[in-house]
Amino acid sequence: MTIKHIFSDMDGTLLNDQGVVSAGNQSTIISSGIPFTLVSARSPKQMLAAIQALKLTTPQVGFNGGVIYRVENGEFKVIHDQPIDEKVVKKVVDLVTSHFPSTAISLFDLTHWFVTQIDDGIHHFAHDMPQDPVVIEPSAFWSNPVPIYKITFTILDLAVMNGIYDLLLQADLPGVSVQKSSNVFLDITNQQAQKSAGVRYILEQEALDPSQTAAFGDGPNDLPMLKMVGLPIVMANALPSVKKGAKYMTADHDDDGVGRGIEKFVLPR
Secondary structure, rough: OOEEEEOOOOOHHEOOOOOOOOOOHHHHHHHOOOOOEEOOOOOOOHHHHHHHHHOOOOOEHHHOOOOOEEOOEEEEEEEEEEOOHHHHHHHHHHHHHHHHOOOOOEEEEOOOEEEEEOOHHHHHHHOOOOOOOOOHHHHHHHHHOEEEEEEEEEEOOHHHHHHHHHHHHHHOOOEEEEEEEOEEEEEEOOOOOOOHHHHHHHHHHOOOOOHEEEEEEEHHHHHHHHHOOOOEOOOOOOOHHHHOOOOOOOOOOOOHHHHHHHHHOOOOO
């Protein structure tokens, strides 16, 4: 079966250790001529450099499926979205602020990175961000709320991280998913915002059979996406549990793994 669309995770998959698309990956992806969609927990702005490097005009999936969009003339055009209910956003902020008042909270709309304050976690996060944080003024922010797609905590103290994680798990927060991606990062998104949901939406819109698609990933949150496509390919640096869900394995993310996988498994011979 000819592959007509490729989906790819970013961190640990498409991007190398420097957080960029390598020249090898760039050349292979562009020359393949196969529509290519990034599927990432990142915000659209965090994805933009890769989109531009690969000259992508296809729909892209950000916030783990919270928003599906295209980039047109440098602007983000939303195709489909799943923001967090604004009452839940405020409840999370109020709850954590009351119990952990010195911990900053990040809120992402389509283009902005809002924070409740600046702390060590925000300084740590800023190293990987393409924009500066905007400290919210609570009364103005809540009086005119914007769609929030992801709430992120960047916490360098493990005891505080565990305390906030337990607090959120015990809270009544309908319609959201609370997940730690590491001992430093914790994300909250709409429960319907999943990588697999983003892939499914594109398959339906483009009338593609799963057998006509391929996907690259390395982490546990990539497994639902990998299970949806006809050609699941994992990175050599993937966790053992992820490798079990793949049909093929390519080189690691720091050795042009996506490009090598396209050349070896996707392109007609």
